[in-house]
Amino acid sequence: xxxxxxxxxxxxxxxxxxxxxxxxxxxxxxxxxxxxxxxxxxxxxxxxxxxxxxxxxxxxxxxxxxxxxxxxxxxxxxxxxxxxxxxxxxxxxxxxxxxxxxxxxxxxxxxxxxxxxxxxxxxxxxxxxxxxxxxxxxxxxxxxxxxxxxxxxxxxxxxxxxxxxxxxxxxxxxxxxxxxxxxxxxxxxxxxxxxxxxxxxxxxxxxxxxxxxxxxxxxxxxxxxxxxxxxxxxxxxxxxxxxxxxxxxxxxxxxxxxxxxxxxxxxxxxxxxxxxxxxxxxxxxxxxxxxxxxxxxxxxxxxxxxxxxxxxxxxxxxxxxxxxxxxxxxxxxxxxxxxxxxxxxxxxxxxxxxxxxxxxxxxxxxxxxxxxxxxxxxxxxx
Amino acid sequence: xxxxxxxxxxxxxxxxxxxxxxxxxxxxxxxxxxxxxxxxxxxxxxxxxxxxxxxxxxxxxxxxxxxxxxxxxxxxxxxxxxxxxxxxxxxxxxxxxxxxxxxxxxxxxxxxxxxxxxxxxxxxxxxxx
Numbered sequence: 450x451x452x453x454x455x456x457x458x459x460x461x462x463x464x465x466x467x468x469x470x471x472x473x474x475x476x477x478x479x480x481x482x483x484x485x486x487x488x489x490x491x492x493x494x495x496x497x498x499x500x501x502x503x504x505x506x507x508x509x510x511x512x513x514x515x516x517x518x519x520x521x522x523x524x525x526x527x528x529x530x531x532x533x534x535x536x537x538x539x540x541x542x543x544x545x546x547x548x549x550x551x552x553x554x555x556x557x558x559x560x561x562x563x564x565x566x567x568x569x570x571x572x573x574x575x576x577x578x579x580x581x582x583x584x585x586x587x588x589x590x591x592x593x594x595x596x597x598x599x600x601x602x603x604x605x606x607x608x609x610x611x612x613x614x615x616x617x618x619x620x621x622x623x624x625x626x627x628x629x630x631x632x633x634x635x636x637x638x639x640x641x642x643x644x645x646x647x648x649x650x651x652x653x654x655x656x657x658x659x660x661x662x663x664x665x666x667x668x669x670x671x672x673x674x675x676x677x678x679x680x681x682x683x684x685x686x687x688x689x690x691x692x693x694x695x696x697x698x699x700x701x702x703x704x705x706x707x708x709x710x711x712x713x714x715x716x717x718x719x720x721x722x723x724x725x726x727x728x729x730x731x732x733x734x735x736x737x738x739x740x741x742x743x744x745x746x747x748x749x750x751x752x753x754x755x756x757x758x759x760x761x762x763x764x765x766x767x768x769x770x771x772x773x774x775x776x777x778x779x780x781x782x783x784x785x786x787x788x789x790x791x792x793x794x795x796x797x798x799x800x801x802x803x804x805x806x807x808x809x810x811x812x813x814x815x816x817x818x819x820x821x822x823x824x825x826x827x828x829x830x831x
Numbered sequence: 832x833x834x835x836x837x838x839x840x841x842x843x844x845x846x847x848x849x850x851x852x853x854x855x856x857x858x859x860x861x862x863x864x865x866x867x868x869x870x871x872x873x874x875x876x877x878x879x880x881x882x883x884x885x886x887x888x889x890x891x892x893x894x895x896x897x898x899x900x901x902x903x904x905x906x907x908x909x910x911x912x913x914x915x916x917x918x919x920x921x922x923x924x925x926x927x928x929x930x931x932x933x934x935x936x937x938x939x940x941x942x943x944x945x946x947x948x949x950x951x952x953x954x955x956x957x958x959x960x
Contacts, residue, residue, distance in 0.1 A: 472867070488893040489868045686867065686894050754871050754891050783870045783893060790871075812889070812896075 460505035461602050461661040465668050469682050477570040479506040481685050488686035492785040495650050495691055498679030499608035501671055502688055508572030508598040509658065510565040510579065516591040517561050524582055524727055525555060526710055528720040532557045537630045537645060539718050541710050542575060543728025547735060548706040549713065551575050552698060554647060556632045564632070564643065566656075568700045572598050582727075602664040606671065606680070607654030607691075609829070614671050614678035615655060619644070629831045637663055649688065651695030651828040693780050694787050696746050696824035702757050703744060703779040703793055709735055712795065714744035714823065742776055743798045746823040747807075748784070748791035751816035755781030755792050755809045762808040762815065763800055772815070775800060775807055787825050791818070832860050835926055839942055840951035843900045846926070849942065854903060857930040858890060858921060861955055866892040869918040874899075874931055880906045883940075887932070890921070903942060905934040 457480035466473060471482030482503065484491060494500050512521055521529055527540035537556035541549050551571040556564040567575045576596040586592035606614050612624055619635045623644075627633070632645040640660050648654035659667055674680055689699070696714075698704055704713040711719065711732055721729060721736075749755060755778045762772035781792030794809075801807055803822050808815040838846045844862035847854040863869065871891040881887050881901040888899040911930050914920050921929035946954060 483894065484867055487868050489870075690893060752871070753873075754896075756896070 458506075460503055461664040462503045462505065462668055465665050466503065466682075471682070471684060474685075476685055477506060477568075479569060481506060482682070484684040484686045485682045488684070488690065489785050491681065491683045491687035492690050494679070494681045495608045495652055495683055495687065496786050497608070498681070499606065499610040499614050500650070500683035500687070501614070501668065501680050502605040502607065502683050503602075503664075503668070504605050504656070504688075505602035505661070505664065506569035507603050508567040508569060508575070508596070509601045509603075510567060510576055511562060511595045511597050512565065512579065512583075512592065513559075513562045513595070514586075514590055514592040515561055516586050517563055520583060520586050520592045521555065521563055522723065522726060524579060525553070526719040526726065526728070527555070528723040529555065529557070529563070530723070534558070534560060535631055535633060537632055537647065539630075539715070541715065541718065542578065543710070543726075543732075544706055545728060545731065547709040547711075547728040547731030549700070549704050549708055549710060550578055550706060552700055552704070552715070554630075554645075556643075556645065558632060558643070566603075570701060572596065600660065601658045602661045604657045604659065604664070604667065604671070605648055605650075605654060606657065607648045607650040607683075608652045608680075610678040610680070611652075611654045614674045614680045615644075617674050617677070618667075618670055637667055648830065649695075649697055650691040651697070651824070651826050651830065652691075653830055689780075690782050690785055693782055693792060694784050694824070694826035695828045696793060696826075698744075698793075699780055703795075708795070711735055712740055712742050712744065740798055742795045744779065744793050744823075745796050745798075745801070745803070745820050746791070746793055746825050747818045747820050748787070748789055748825070749809070749816065749818050750806065751818075753809070753811040753814070753816040754783055754790045755794075755811065755816075755818065757781060760810045761794050761796055761818075762810065764806050764808055764817065772808060773800070778809060781809075784825060791821075791825060793823075796820075832864070833926075834859065834861075834948040834951055836948050838926070838948060839902065839945035840948065840954075841900065841902045841945060842954065845900060845902050847902045847942070847945070848926075848930075852936050853908060854905070854934050854936055855930045856902060856932050856934060857925060858899070859951070860925045862897075863922055863925050863929075866890065866895065866897065868893050869921045872915060872918050872921070872931070874910050874915060875907055877907050877910055880904075880937075881934070890918075899931065901934070902945060903934065903940050904937040905940065906937075907932050908935045909933040
């Protein structure tokens with residue numbers, strides 16, 4: 450059961466996690482806390498009070514220069530022309546065939562500066578892709594792409610009492626009128642940090658980018674607000690069950706370079722009307738032809754816990770005939786707040802819709818599941 | 832961590848408690864701690880026979896699924912319905928309320944190959960646990 454984390458990168462909080470009795474596991478090349486005791490208790494703590502997550506493994510890129518807007522319009526799916534300074538948007542970087550290189554949040558932090566939060570496992574890939582694509586734009590510094598991942602640690606403070614954890618550190622006035630998806634500068638011990646009203650749990654919350662050196666102090670001061678906020682350290686285990694209930698995608702599980710944003714159910718972030726961008730022609734063609742697979746949310750009807758990569762079959766086959774393949778589970782788990790078990794699956798929308806039942810092959814046994822509307826848990830982020 | 836002296840243990844962290852020709856089977860406190868929250872278990876029906884070392888079910892935490900291996904050969908005589916209904920019993924009380932199955936030992940079954948509690952603890956230390 451023990452898996453070595455000796456070759457893994459460590460975040461600035463590795464020693465802190467040990468002190469808080471975390472169980473450490475390898476995750477995407479990093480030694481990360483999966484839990485500090487109980488995944489379920491951590492999950493409920495975030496829904497009820499407040500949780501503190503070390504997400505320093507996430508990457509940060511900065512795209513800047515006079516042509517940064519035009520460049521990113523061509524290399525991300527959402528429409529950046531609508532973004533004011535201090536605002537962010539969910540988006541994705543596609544390849545030419547419309548597959549997702551990564552899903553990202555792009556923040557406009559200054560007139561020509563875009564700060565992009567990328568997935569840990571994709572940092573090098575994303576940087577290389579954007580940096581290479583920016584070469585024709587780099588004359589006279591019209592576009593520069595910088596990998597700042599080593600310069601930033603990141604904490605997530607999530608839950609209905611998140612404000613109470615942050616106010617003692619930054620002052621209540623810094624948090625006033627802070628809208629969902631906005632980002633602002635804050636100071637911690639004289640160091641510049643970026644605080645965003647974002648998250649990956651379905652609760653109100655913040656993601657705080659800070660220089661690695663101040664992270665242990667920052668962690669302890671946030672934990673020091675526990676009398677007010679009820680804040681508790683939360684590992685990646687609960688991060689996964691929380692995001693799954695909210696039906697937020699996990700790169701590498703729910704989508705990858707073979708899956709388009711339309712299939713992944715984030716068509717709402719995909720602004721095909723804004724003009725041509727990398728991957729847009731493939732998406733237009735895919736839309737015209739009709740989707741052959743799409744992300745659905747589901748709940749188990751039978752006993753059993755669905756997991757990533759389990760196969761899904763149609764339930765309408767006659768007795769004794771082989772059930773028809775429908776697709777696969779991309780994420781599955783117990784659903785601590787929703788109740789029962791369930792997840793998300795990439796299924797063929799020509800053969801299934803919300804309200805239909807299907808089978809999940811759980812270790813050789815066909816167990817019944819029900820397609821339900823997304824999300825499984827309605828996010829309370831705004 | 833507590834490992835009852837009168838129990839026997841396997842390398843896969845199951846325990847048995849012998850009561851004549853019937854053995855109670857469960858999972859050690861060490862394994863439970865490694866797994867974290869137990870959210871689902873699957874167990875065979877009474878009357879099913881197993882060889883020693885054969886998988887007889889699964890134990891599932893929030894993140895992982897692990898096979899359960901039969902420490903000794905025999906036939907399932909009883910299944911702990913309470914544990915099936917309430918898997919957290921395994922965490923709360925792994926050696927009493929959290930037992931999994933009772934098994935009627937096959938004739939001439941030897942338990943000589945299983946660890947005593949001291950040897951099991953030594954095994955955990957040596958395997959770097």
